[in-house]
Amino acid sequence: MKQKGIDTFLGKRVWVIGASSGIGHACAKALLSAGAKVAISSRRMEQLHQLAGSASTEQVLALPVDVIHESQITQAHQIILERWGGLDLLLFVSGMYLPMRADDFDITLAEKTINTNLLGPMRAVAAVLPAMLTKHAGHIAIVGSVAGYSGLPKALAYGPSKAGIINFCETLYYDLLPRGVSVHMISPGFVATEATAQNDFEMPALMTPEQAAQEILQGIQAGEFDIHFPKRFSGFLKLLRILPYPLYFWIVRRFVKI
Ligand SMILES: NC(=O)c1ccc[n+]([C@@H]2O[C@H](COP(=O)([O-])OP(=O)(O)OC[C@H]3O[C@@H](n4cnc5c(N)ncnc54)[C@H](OP(=O)(O)O)[C@@H]3O)[C@@H](O)[C@H]2O)c1
Known part of the structure; x- marks a missing residue:
């Protein structure tokens, strides 16, 4: 049994x-x-209005959402349903990344990270799922990270938030496959964005956001559950996580110099 893809985004x-x-x-x-037809959400409305540009309001809806507030998510979803009568794909990309090690562990920042990166997608899924289940149709795509595969340096809060996404998506997939709703778990490697601009080390296999978007949209169209890229980097990390711990930690200490 294979989940559905999307033949065209038109x-x-x-x-x-x-x-x-x-x-x-x-x-x-x-x-x-x-x-x-794209509804675009996040907190910074100026950027969203720029993105919407001259597209008609029939094609693009700019809806403010802070993902830590459930009410803002449900309100935006309600507007989408009123305007378009339904939703074919939820693509949840929002996330925050604060490098953190054990010697500067900050519980307030850790809570904020989990609230945004893990509870944020859960809130959005809770909002869209009932209508998708009723229609036995729809797609849920969530951006996690290869940092969720296994413990890595400087990812003391970010890593667990993304590991949670992997488990959440696996469980969703298990439940939703027989119900006609597709789930896409997206695990990017390094992409050059505002989030990674703060990294002070050389990022291996760095991609542009446009390349990442192409991988994501192609994967969704093909109905893939596990969308990870670039394969030479994500494939290597997938291999690392099946190694026995002593070997895994030795390799990470030896080769990850951050
Ligand atoms: N770049 C990478 O190398 C990389 C690798 C693996 C995974 N990822 C994941 O990819 C996703 C996008 O990251 P990016 O690299 O593109 O970083 P980015 O340029 O910093 O984008 C982050 C996005 O998340 C939104 N966001 C953050 N907090 C939010 C909140 N509370 N409510 C609503 N939206 C919020 C931001 O919008 P506002 O600030 O306007 O709210 C922005 O649109 C994240 O989930 C990240 O963890 C990135």
Whole structure:
């Protein structure tokens, strides 16, 4: 049994949460070019209005959302349903990254990270799922990270938030496959965005947001559950996580110099 893909984005109703910059911005732009109707959300409205540009309000809806507030998510979803009568794809991209090690562990920042990166997608899924289940149709795509595969340096709060996304998506997939709703778990490697601009080390296999968007949208179209890229980097990290711990930690200490 294989989950459904999307033959064309033309006319599809898509909600991109986290569309104001980086990967989400590039996805929204590509979707608009492909003729989708795109609702774009995040906190910075100025960026969203710029992205909407001269597109008609029939094609693009800029809806403010802070993903830590459930009410803002449900209100925006309600507007989408009223305007477009339904939603074909939820693409949740929003996320925050604060490098953190054990010697500067900050519980307030850790809570904020989990609230945004893990509870944020859960809130959005809770909002869209009932209508998708009723229709036995729809797609839920969530951007996690290869940092969720296994413990890595400087990812003391970010890593667990993304590891949670992997488990959440796996469990959703298990439940939703027989119900006609597709789930896409997206695990990017390094992408050059505002989030990674703070990194003070050389990022291996760095991609542009446009390349990342292409991988994401192609994967969704093909109905893939596990969308990870670039393969030479994500494939290597997938291999690392099946190694015995002593070997895994030895390799990370030896080769990850950050
Ligand atoms: N860049 C990478 O190398 C990389 C690798 C793996 C995974 N990722 C993941 O990819 C996603 C996008 O990151 P990016 O690299 O494109 O970074 P980015 O340019 O910093 O974009 C982050 C997006 O998340 C939104 N956001 C943050 N907090 C939010 C909140 N509370 N409510 C609503 N939206 C919020 C931001 O919008 P506002 O500030 O306008 O709210 C922005 O649109 C994240 O989930 C990140 O973890 C990135």
